[in-house]
Amino acid sequence: MFKWLDKNLPKIVLAPSLGLISWFVYGFILWTFYISFTNSKILPKYELWGVGQYVKLWKTHKWLIAVDNLLIFTVLFLVICIVIGVILAIFLDQKIRAEGVLRTIYLYPMALSFIVTGTAWKWILNPTLGIQKLFIDMGFENFTFDWLVNREMAIYTIVIAGVWQSSGFVMALFLAGLRSIEDEIVKAAKIDGAGLFTVYWKILIPMMRPVFFTSFVILVHISIKSYDLIVALTQGGPGISTTMPALFMTQTAFHKSQVGLSAASAMMMFMAVAAVIIPYLYSELRRENVS
């Protein structure tokens, strides 16, 4: 009896959560997939209707804006987060004093929710409250920094807030990666006459490939899912200029009473995430099989 329990305990413990996850995550993904082929308006309907919602989605001006914004945001968020993260990690890797304190300072924004980040940056960037007012009060009367209220530039304020929140996390990933490399490699390179810059550029950073990959996957799916940051910072405005797919999806389902269209947009987001995650999982699993 105990032997049987001993052997099967992990399975018994895991079974409920596996069941719940398969229903509440994968079951509802399938449900959403089904709903996206129906003409559901205010409430879900179950008669099939075809691909009309997808056709309509790609004709919806607001969705196209959302997709454009997603591309701008993802590229900038990814590149800037990784660049800042790598630079911070390299600086912290120099065996400096008070490293623990500094590391915590840079990592700490990650502990805040995006709502807090968004609200704080909303005040900082508001031209009548924040940076612009500060400089004008200091005597620079022509100073303007009105990106938040400028429809062309507002999307970049979301990038600023997102980068502020997430680059410390990327730093932590890279720092862990750098620390896991054996000292001998660096020493050997130095004996061969490589400078510090060459050591990092030619040896250490290329060895960080898996870390780059991990950061990429994590940051891309943060950016595709980004919702709370936008709600707190711009609410999709000015106008509809900073709408992103996740915001479009919620608004379409709950404000516009177009559940079917919303499900279609959710499936598009799901496919975008899948396009990033599946190759990652594939390569990870293959590596496990090889070893």
Next chain:
Amino acid sequence: MVFALTPIVSFAGPKIEVLHWWTSGGEAAALKVLKDDFAANGGEWMDMPVTGGGGDAANVTLKARIVGGDPPSASQIKGPTIQEYDQEGVVAPYNIDSVAQAEGWDNLLDPMIAAVHKCQNNSGPYCAAPVNIHRIDWLWANKSVFDSNGISIPTTWDELNAAADTLKTAGIIPFAHGGQPWQDATVFEAVALGVGGNSYYKKCYVKLDENCLRSDTTIKVFDQMRKLQGYTDEGSPGRDWNVATGMVIEGKAGFQIMGDWAKGEFTAANKTPGVDYYCSSTPSDNGYLYNVDSFIFYKTDDPDKVAGQKLLAKLMMGKNFQKVFNLYKGSIPARLDVPMDEFDQCAKTSNADIKTAGAKGGLVPSFAHGMAQGNTMKAALQDVITEHFNSDMSSKDAANALADSVLQNM
């Protein structure tokens, strides 16, 4: 657990579960009046408040409960959305109609407003009860700012523009505005009613006539919107409406265009209408944009709950609740026979104007607040209006975009 459930199970008598988002200040106080009334009549009230996002969170909860096959007895739903829920088959068999007939709601309500609350395309049995009438097309102005700049209440949009120019020259923000899509649409519909006129408004925004939407009048409406945009300050985008009202109260800004809930902010700041601030309608030809808050009553098989629905409908349309609730909320009673003595000057104006407007064909439903159109079309209009207001889009392009957006969502 069993002990906790026993009293509820054993209770026989009117019972109601109300999903609402009236949890703050005056609204909560007004609702308490209703709850106490309900209890005094032997009913049991199960409160289900869902706060957040001006009803957004409550809407999500409501849909989840309906999809789950367990709708609440009553919830806050208004305008054409009542018909949308009826078409989903979750409202019939219209439990409250017998109360409405017995109480003679047809004689107590304006026919136009009565129709909103009748299911089966506005002509069948009553399935919802109105609690108030909000007016949208209000101009709230700081009296001392207007007086010291020699401005009187504008009666045409040209006068309003001239007044705004004067204020701008004097270094005061003329137009306190919160740049959120629903607020942009709120201003737009007041402008459309004023600049375009009553029949234009009905043709374009109630009947959604394509030629009307593309017409020169629509272009003129967008031109006026562009002018108003020039009178806002640069902190406007994203600002909440009550912050904008605060700017008028403090005299930082001249005026705001907002529904009569803005009055609550003035009252909370101890300001008196006519002394500290003006409340007047935005310029129009006896126009009146109405927005009615209602409660819809869902299908239920439980006889206790049916009894509860009937009792609640009766109390909600009762003279006492309609008076007390609207004194708190800043709107006017939906019932026409409630004495207005205890109301302030703004509410009295509103009550007098709605009768004139009704007689002269100017009583029109607000689309920005979901009275003229369902949620889908409301959003289709709102998206274009807010995009125009927050960009340099030309008025002609905006008029065409408005028509295209409507056609796409037909």
